[in-house]
Amino acid sequence: MSINKFIKASIQEEDQEPSAPSPQAESFSDFDRAYHSMLCAGCSCLCDDISYYMKEGHVTRTLNLCEVGWKRLCAVSAEDRVPPPSPSLLSDTVNQAARLLQAHPPVLVLGADNADEAAIRTSFELAGTFRGISLPWAYPGIRRFYERAKRFGWATGLLDEVRDRAESVIFWRADPLVTHHRHLSRYSLFARGRLTERGNLDRNLAAVASHETVIEPLCQQFFQLSTDQDSALIEALAHPGGGGGLDHRDLPALARALQGSSYVALFVDPEKVTYEALDAMFRWSAKLNTEGRKRMVILPLWDAGPNIEGFCRVSLEKNATPWGGPFAKASAGTQPEDTSWEDLAGTVGSVILISSGVDASPGNVLPKGLSEKPRVVIDPFKRTPALKDQVVIPTALPGLESDGIFFRADGLPFDVHGIEVWRNHGYPTVRDVLADLMSEGR
Ligand code: SF4
Structure with a gap:
């Protein structure tokens, strides 16, 4: 085609x-x-x-x-969805869950980035009640990204600005056609902006990935590279006169496109690149922006919960770090960057899992060490298989059956409203369940 x-x-x-x-x-x-x-x-x-x-x-x-x-x-009307619990059943289930958590501290609250801002705030308070920690799935990537941003300075922008101005767009180990389906049509490729009136005809699109990706046929340049070649590609692009020592068929074309662009938007999944590549990316952006000839913004495109930006903001406010710290409470003496899920599993006694998606089956999704821990599953989607040492609490689906604040990928907050007729379905909100667990745990 x-x-x-x-x-x-x-x-x-x-x-x-x-x-x-x-x-x-x-x-x-x-x-x-x-x-x-x-x-x-x-x-x-x-x-x-x-x-x-x-x-x-x-x-x-x-x-x-x-x-x-x-x-x-x-998922709202899926046949295998757990029916809404009666008030007395909900109270019994919350009670049972709180006893399980009390018996197995410290508690890891995982996946609050799937919920609204009020639930994220409550997740931190709840973690404190059970001497634990609240983390998003992407916490190692978040830490390495924000540490680089602090060290090198960070030029970011609103998605509306990308739509209006970006003449070159690069997706670096992030594929919006897999994780953010309408990103290209609303903001980054097909969208027509103030200075990009012809949409994709006014933009150059490039992508970097380890394998063939869904976005590849849309790209003018596509780099299938291993992660250890990222820094060389960045050096070659940052110093078009010769740098990086990388030879690739599409390199001259992308270098030309970047030279001819006054605004470049780079979307990266920080979990999929090395520290060195992130360093090189931030240095490249700082150099271009300091020279003043063009603007280059870096926006993380997380393969994480829809409110990952909300999580980072609440965490910054509560812990002075966006990735969910202070980590030392759950894992004394180790740094998150070099802490694996298995290390983490060795330090926490139980898990509260806020379900990560319609297709997620928590028994399969949790890393091995953590999947063996007693857990409470907060699941707005469908029936979670009954397992030993597991309590499941069904909740309202955020944004469809309940209201709340969500933060867009560029950090802008939006008040998301559920659909009126579905607010009365009778499911408790994620925030209410976390608050009930907290008061039972005190
Ligand atoms: S916000 Fe909803 S409709 Fe828009 S891309 Fe994401 S999942 Fe699709």
């Missing part, structure tokens, strides 16, 4: 959620309520142009929802 055909197909696919009925097949009588300009909390793109058309409490059609958002929507 040619690139142009691929681009056309991508745009069409994106604007038609799976199994949506065709507009021609519908009339006004096919739905009795419509919600427009709703926010989706499926990932940190936080798309704010979603429409839901409902009939008798069921969504019959949506607009602008991508596959990830559609799966979350389907």
